Amino acid sequence: MGLFRLLFWIAIIAAAFWLWRRLTRPTTTRPQRPDATAKPAPMVRCQQCGIHVPRDNALAKGEQWFCSQDHLDQDTKSREH
Template sequence: MGLFRLLLLVAIIAAAFWLWRRFTQPTAPRSNKPTDRTNPTPMVRCEQCGTHVPRDLALVKDERWFCSQAHLEQGPHSSGD
């Protein structure tokens, strides 16, 4: 029973020390840097499938935007309704 009390006492001291350290240490300052929401990446819509892609990754032909080389070669989606 003496060993159990010793282990319990060590656990209580360790928990108290951990709590004391946690509440006395200053918290790490959070970064107040704004995410780059002031200058978002422009998105364009693929003429073939309608997927929105960043304009700097899209392919353009005759002022029409496409998401991939395959869709660029197929041209704009033709609705046969």
């Protein structure tokens, strides 16, 4: 009977501690989802390496897109030869 009483009091103390922590902890707000009306940035494919980058960050040469100045230069050099 003594073991049952001990386990009962441990459970009561644990429940009280959990409730106290839950009530005293500041509430955290979940991060809001991005605006549903916002459209994703259009992506383009680098002609040199094939990686997709946002069009705002890509470099254009005519109808071709490149992820970096190096890849733009490499494409220009390969077409000269």
